[in-house]
Amino acid sequence: MNSANKNLTSDALNKLVKAKDLDTVDKQVESATESNARKRSNSEARKAAESKTDEFYKALEMARGQSLLICIKGYPDPDNIASSLALEWLAQLYEMDTKIIYFDEISHHENRALVKKLDLELEQYTAEIDLTKYRYYAINDSQNIELPIQLPDPCELLFFVDHHKPLGTVEGHFIDIRENVGSTSSMYVEYIQNAPVVFRGDSSVETKIATALMHGIRSDTDDYVNATAADYKASQFLAPLVDKDLLSLISRQAISAKTMDLTQVALQHKDIRETYLFSGVGYVREEDRDGIGQCADYLLHREGIETVVAYGVVGNSFIDGSLRTKSHTLDPDKWLKDVFGKNEEGKWYGGGRKDKGGFQIPLGVFSKCSDRELLWILIKKTIDELFYKKIGIDSQSSRDGDLSTGKV
Numbered sequence: 001m002n003s004a005n006k007n008l009t010s011d012a013l014n015k016l017v018k019a020k021d022l023d024t025v026d027k028q029v030e031s032a033t034e035s036n037a038r039k040r041s042n043s044e045a046r047k048a049a050e051s052k053t054d055e056f057y058k059a060l061e062m063a064r065g066q067s068l069l070i071c072i073k074g075y076p077d078p079d080n081i082a083s084s085l086a087l088e089w090l091a092q093l094y095e096m097d098t099k100i101i102y103f104d105e106i107s108h109h110e111n112r113a114l115v116k117k118l119d120l121e122l123e124q125y126t127a128e129i130d131l132t133k134y135r136y137y138a139i140n141d142s143q144n145i146e147l148p149i150q151l152p153d154p155c156e157l158l159f160f161v162d163h164h165k166p167l168g169t170v171e172g173h174f175i176d177i178r179e180n181v182g183s184t185s186s187m188y189v190e191y192i193q194n195a196p197v198v199f200r201g202d203s204s205v206e207t208k209i210a211t212a213l214m215h216g217i218r219s220d221t222d223d224y225v226n227a228t229a230a231d232y233k234a235s236q237f238l239a240p241l242v243d244k245d246l247l248s249l250i251s252r253q254a255i256s257a258k259t260m261d262l263t264q265v266a267l268q269h270k271d272i273r274e275t276y277l278f279s280g281v282g283y284v285r286e287e288d289r290d291g292i293g294q295c296a297d298y299l300l301h302r303e304g305i306e307t308v309v310a311y312g313v314v315g316n317s318f319i320d321g322s323l324r325t326k327s328h329t330l331d332p333d334k335w336l337k338d339v340f341g342k343n344e345e346g347k348w349y350g351g352g353r354k355d356k357g358g359f360q361i362p363l364g365v366f367s368k369c370s371d372r373e374l375l376w377i378l379i380k381k382t383i384d385e386l387f388y389k390k391i392g393i394d395s396q397s398s399r400d401g402d403l404s405t406g407k408v
């Protein structure tokens with residue numbers, strides 16, 4: 001121990017001894033012990049993260065010079081898009097030839113703005129794109145490895161990085177799933193911080209990536225309400241590197257006219273049961289499906305409501321629903337799985353994370369029904385009865401008895 005440390009220690013001891021109240025001493029000792037325990041668990045978490053980062057770079061080294069297809073599954077969102085950009089930057093440091101593709105329409109107007117304002121080169125999958133040259137593929141920010149297309153044969157899963165509860169088994173070269181992190185973007189910031197090249201954010205590409213990652217973190221943590229230490233740390237690293245004007249441009253919380261209309265319909269058809277609010281919004285166009293989640297977000301602000309489920313028929317082909325909750329006890333993932341179960345292939349119709357979830361049920365042959373009003377009545381009745389059963393309410397006691405069609 002050097003003399004400076006000795007002085008510090010004896011100073012600290014003096015302060016403790018001088019404390020008038022013995023209780024204070026106890027409390028200080030206690031809090032020192034607690035903070036040591038916290039430090040220990042922090043350092044354990046840091047070690048685990050470090051070894052994952054090492055593993056990440058080993059996988060990149062192994063795949064050096066090869067081609068990598070980065071797949072955005074589901075509706076492209078800020079966290080997924082940013083993670084894909086970060087992975088592309090990292091893979092290119094290892095001379096990898098990369099392409100980012102997505103499958104579903106970018107439906108949310110803010111996400112379209114993100115792609116446009118950042119001038120991103122994302123390509124929507126079409127059968128014309130030749131994927132045979134890809135040796136590896138990657139999936140970020142998704143609960144499972146299922147893709148809507150069959151990749152050509154020797155294409156192996158190189159990276160799977162996510163922060164949700166995994167669905168099914170994931171096998172691949174590098175897998176990093178951390179449920180205690182609020183966004184996949186934060187996990188990528190950790191890799192980036194350990195990159196062989198310093199990420200300075202001083203090139204336009206790096207500024208773009210930093211801005212997208214910051215937006216990804218904010219968007220997935222509901223503006224830091226659900227952020228964890230890892231998300232704050234990642235944001236601290238990104239803060240000096242982002243383009244603030246660009247960030248405010250892409251994260252402006254404007255509500256589209258369509259979502260407003262949808263919210264109005266949802267309010268008209270709301271069905272409040274205890275602390276639950278259910279709302280069937282009727283038929284929704286494919287490009288407006290994100291509006292269902294946004295109106296569920298909005299309805300959750302209603303006083304006395306803890307859980308909202310909004311649903312509708314999207315693109316005349318499936319029932320799409322969003323669950324939002326501020327309940328301390330309701331687990332959206334479990335709740336939706338209990339309500340809807342699995343399809344015949346053993347795939348769950350719904351799932352979620354801490355405070356939100358969603359479900360999709362294909363209409364199958366019923367989509368051919370010529371009487372849309374009648375079909376909606378049947379759908380609404382079926383779904384509502386499932387909800388009532390789940391929360392233990394008799395469906396006969398339907399408050400308004402109204403099965404009106406929520407046409408949009």
Ligand SMILES: [Mn+2]
Pocket residue numbers: 079080141163182183184220
């Ligand atoms: Mn995410």
